[in-house]
Amino acid sequence: MGELALKQKLFRWMEDHRGIIIVFFVLPLSIIFGWVMKLHHWIQCKMISAHEGHDKKVKTVQQKVRKWCDLMPAERKMMCTARPNWQSLSTTFFRKDQCHQIPIPLYDILDLNTEKMFVRVEPMVSVGDITAFLVPRGYTLAVCLEVAEATLGGLAMGVGMTTYSHKVGLYQETILAYEMVLADGSLIRVTKDNEHRDLYYCLPWSHGTLGFLVALELQIIRIKPYLKLEYMPVRGQKEYCDKMREVSGAIDKDYKAPDYVEGTIYNKDEAVIMVGNFSDVPPDEMFKINCISAWYKPWFYKHVENFLKTGYDYEYVPLQDYLLRHNRALFWVVETMIPFGNHPLFRLLLGWMLPPRIAFLKFTTTPGVRVMTFTKQVFQDIVLPMNQLEDQINISHEVFNIYPILVYPCRIYDHEPHSGQLRPPRQEQRVPGTNYGMFNDLGVYGVPQQVKERKQFDAVDAMRKMEKFTREVGGYPFLYADTFMTREEFDQMFDMTAYEQMRKKYQAEGAFPHLFDKTKPEIDVIEVGKQFMDPL
Structure with missing residues (x-):
């Protein structure tokens, strides 16, 4: 009992003094971790070829999956990667302890093809890594996220969008090939033109629920220095x-x-x-x-x-400054944790340590902080049709009243009905004479005005209103963030027809969690939300 009380006191102290923890512990750890990754990148550049090492690592992944296949059915837990929850960018904490975890130690840049304009990478290569590799050579990814810590594989299995997306669409449109290890341990290459075309359109937004990604080929573009x-x-x-x-x-x-x-x-x-x-x-x-x-x-x-x-x-x-322009402040999220972070004196003395690594921020997330992330704060990216931009802003103002708000235009292409989790844009949403609609990311991050004014804020009601609006206009929330939908509402928002077919065809059922179960919050947000409706 004494040990439990001590832990509770420690958690409470961490919650009350999180800014101190971030400045004096998270920032130094972030710097050290960054140096380690730079050393890794330097060693990688000195390597003559990474292909042989890559093939060996992939075979190891296959062997581990086949060992899982050899287990008695009653002994099999569903599989997931062994990457700790705190290292992901998701706000949720998926219960990996209830799964059979497979290590995916794939961090290398494998090939740069400047004739066919693509780069082949392993899934754990980060945006920071690939930007540092490509920009000095005169290239960048066609869709390059602003957060250096995001991984290219995570974006491929989830979703990515940037300020070039009005030309090329979502991150998934720039993926030329996926290399996947399936539930039976087989290795396949998935493109939009080969025999796995049906799987190609379902891998985006699947969040690792159809197989293990072990490599991908990404479209690059030529750039100028500025x-x-x-x-x-x-x-x-x-x-x-x-x-x-x-x-x-x-x-x-x-x-x-x-x-x-x-x-x-x-x-x-x-x-x-x-x-x-x-x-x-x-x-x-x-x-x-x-x-x-x-x-x-x-x-x-x-x-x-x-x-x-x-x-x-x-x-x-x-250009490299522009591509990572929002990285130091994580857009404007750091301000909620370090309110004085943009002060000239702080920038002069400690600005070089920013940003705190999101992984270490999650590592310091106590149960109380976890509850606060959705009852007192908002972290949402939502894909919505640009012809209703005014309506987006108005509903966001009504339920959250958070500013600034980020807006990135993005093409959403028509790949025919039931070809992936995203439905074709409606006729009134399309750009005349094209096969795409112009949508946008509405990025809402921060503390609602009601919370700042110490008024009652019903996070559940606010998010469910936003999700209802999103469903009605044919939009989609990024699934890295907390969702408040029922299974029925989830299936109304996303087109799950092809996804369910791929689950059966590629033996993912019983081998990997379902997309809804993988992305829903690990806590009962509805029940917890009711308990935290009182003003601060």
Whole structure:
């Protein structure tokens, strides 16, 4: 009893002093871990070839899966990767302790093919790794997330979107091939043109419930050293929504859209829209270069907010700085944990240690902090049709009242009904004359205004209203975040027809958890939400 009481006191102290833990423990651990990964990257670059090592590691994965197959049926637990929950970017903690865990130690960049314009990687390669590898060589991923810690395999089995997505679509559209170990231990290569075409369209959004990913080929694009980034402050909701639709090409398929497009909404009536194009820097404009990701610089969203006061302007941003522009502040999530993180003095003394690694933040998540992540905070990315951008903002304002809000335009293609978890865009959502609709990511992160004002906030009611709106307009939440749907509502939102067929065809039933079970919160969010409705 004494030991239990001590643990409870420790958990309570961690909850009350999480900022101290992050500054004095999480940040130093993050730096050390980053140095280790850089050393790994340096060693990797010195290797003549990683193929032989890759093949050997994949065979080991196959052997472990086959050993699971040899178990008596009563002894088999469903399989999952052995990667600890705290190392993933999901806000949930899937019960891996109830599964048969298979190690997937695949961290290498395998091949860069500049003729066919793809890079072949193992699934545990991070965005930070691939950006550091490609950009100096004059390339980047067609869809490159802003968070360095995200893994390329995690994005492939989940979902990814970035400010180039208005040109190419979701991350899944840029995957040329998946290499998968199935439930029987066999190794297959999956493309949109081979005999596994049906599986190709179901692997995105499957979250590791159809097999183990062991390699993938990703589309790359050529770049220039800099991006000419224009900042356009817009006032009036209709005005900035119309501008977003215009610059993304949502209205006219022949419109020459810029290379990168994004918007940050600072309140219901004000936003800054950013457009960027690959560029060299004219000799007479060298003073316009801004390394926005430098550790001593203001956080990017704070920098952008200044243009609401100063008006339109542009600058030249080194491409790697742009690609990881939201990394130091994890968009604006770090502010909820380190409120003074953007203070000039903090940036000067400790800014070089940011960002805290999400893995270590999850490692310090006590039961109380876990409850707080959905009862007092919001972390949601939602794919919604851009023709209803005003409605998105209004419902978000009604149920959350959180700002800033992130908006990334993105094509959602029609791959025919029942060909994957995403339904084809509705006719009124399509860009005229194309086979895609222009959607957008609505990124809502932070503390609702009701919580800040110490008023009652019903997280369950708010999220269920948002999910109902999302279902009605044909949208989808990213499944890394907490969901509040019943199984019936989940099946209404996602097209599970082909997914269920693939579960049977590739022997995933009984071998891997179902997508709904894999992604639902590990706690009863409805019941816990009722217990935490009182004001702070």
